[in-house]
Amino acid sequence: MFTKAVIPAAASTALLTIAAITPSQGTSPSPNFAEDIAPIIQKNCLPCHGPNGIGPFDFTTYRKFNQHIELIRIQTLSRNMPPTHSSSDFGQIAEAPPLTDQEIIALQGYIRAGLPEGQPLLNPISGPQKHETQPTKVFKPNSPLPSRAEGVMYWQTATFPVAEATHLTSISITPENPRIVRSAQFYVASPGTNLKLIPVNPNTLITAPGVTPLGAWAPGFPTWKLPPKTSFTIPKGSLLIVASKIQPSGRSQSTNFSLNLTKTTQPQPNAAEIVSFRNSNFEIPANEAPVITIGKTFTQPATLIGLIPKARFYCGVISAKVTEPNQKTRKLLELDRWNPFWTGNYQFTKPVNVPAQARLEFNFTYYNDDRCSMNEFRDPETVVSGPRWEDEVCEMHLLISRPR
Ligand code: HEC
Missing domain, CATH: 2.60.120.230 (Jelly Rolls)
Incomplete structure (x- = not known):
C-alpha cells in the first residue's frame, strides 16, 4: 500500500503537532456530521472516495463514512490522506488540497464526541462537479491487462503522433476504470526522437534526449490547464506521450482511457x-x-x-x-x-x-x-x-x- 511505500519521514512529527494543538480547542461545541464533516468530505475526500472513485471506500453517507472511522482517524491525523503534501507561499497548488489543522481538529472532535450526526442529510454527499471534455482519442492496449497480484503497480506508455502543429490549452484523460488507471503523466517527444532511448518502465519519468515533461493528471483533481490567452505549441511530427500508472486489480480489466485535449486553431498571445x-x-x-x-x-x-x-x-x-x-x-x-x-x-x-x-x-x-x-x-x-x-x-x- 502506498502509504507505507515511501519514506513518510514527516508522519510522526505531524501527529505530535496536531495532538498538541487539540486540547486548547476543547471548549467549542462538538462538530457534527451534517454541518462540519460532510463539507470536508465533499471537498477533500470525494474526488477519490465517491461511488466510482479510485479510493477503496465510498464516503458519501454518514453510515458509510463511520464504518471506516478508525482508519480515517489514523489516515487524517498522520496526514496520509488526502495523499498530497504540497504547500506554497503563492496560494493553492492545483493539486489535491491538504486538510487544514482546523479540519483535522474538527474530525478528531467529531470522533471524540461519539460521531454526532446532526440534522440527517436527505441525499448522499455529491462529489465535485466534473467538467466535460471531448475525447479525442481512445488508447487501447494491444492485449488485455494480464492478471497480476493486487498492489503491483506499473507504468504503461502510449504515444500519440501529432500530425500538425497543435496549440494546446489543456490535457486530461478519462480512464474506463479509474481504479485501474490511477494517474498519468504527459510528455512531448520532439520530431526525430529515438523512442528506443526511453526507459521501458519509466517509473514516473521518462528522461531521454528530446523528451520534455508537460505535467501530470490524477483523477478528481484540477486538470492540466494553461491560463487564459496561453497555449503550448507542439510542433508537427512530435509525439505526445502519456505514461499512465496502472494498479492491477487481479482481474483482467481494461486499461483504456480517452485522451482529452483542448486546443486553439491559432497560437495564443502568450507562449x-x-x-x-x-x-x-x-x-x-x-x-x-x-x-x-x-x-x-x-x-x-x-x-x-x-x-x-x-x-x-x-x-x-x-x-x-x-x-x-x-x-x-x-x-x-x-x-x-x-x-x-x-x-x-x-x-x-x-x-x-x-x-x-x-x-x-x-x-x-x-x-x-x-x-x-x-x-x-x-x-x-x-x-x-x-x-x-x-x-x-x-x-x-x-x-x-x-x-x-
Ligand atoms: C487523490 C485521491 C484521494 C483523496 C483525495 C483521498 N484519498 Fe483516501 N485513499 C486513496 C487511495 C487511492 C487509497 C488506497 C491506498 C492504496 O491503494 O495504497 C486511499 C485509502 C484511504 C483509506 C484506507 C487506508 C488503509 O489503511 O486501508 C482511508 C481511511 C482514506 N483513504 C481516507 C481518506 C480521507 C478521510 C480522505 C479525505 C480527507 C481521503 N482519503 C482523500 C485516494 C484518495
Missing part, C-alpha cells in the same frame, strides 16, 4: 514553455541524507504557471523557492513527502510573476537510510544518478509563460 534544470551526476552515499540543490538566476522576468519535479524512491522532500533582487525569499512549492506514485499537478491557481534577476532554487532531500523503503530489506548502498529504477534523478521543470 507556454518548459525550462528544465537537472543534476545528472551525483551520488548518495549509504546512510546519508544529502540535500541536492539546483537553480538559476533569471535574467528576464518570467511568469510561472507550474512546476514539474522529477525524483524517484530515495527522495523525501522537494522544495522550490524564489529569492527576489531585494533578497526577499518566498516558498514556491514544498512537497514534504515526495512519493513518485502520487505525483500530482503542481500548477499555481494563479500564475506567479518572477522579476528579472530573481534566483530560483530547488532543493531535493534524499534519504539513503532506513527512512527509505528501498532499504527496508537490505543495508543501504551507495545510490547513483541514472536511468535505472533503482537509480535517482534530480530534475525540476518549470512551466512558464512568455508574451510571443
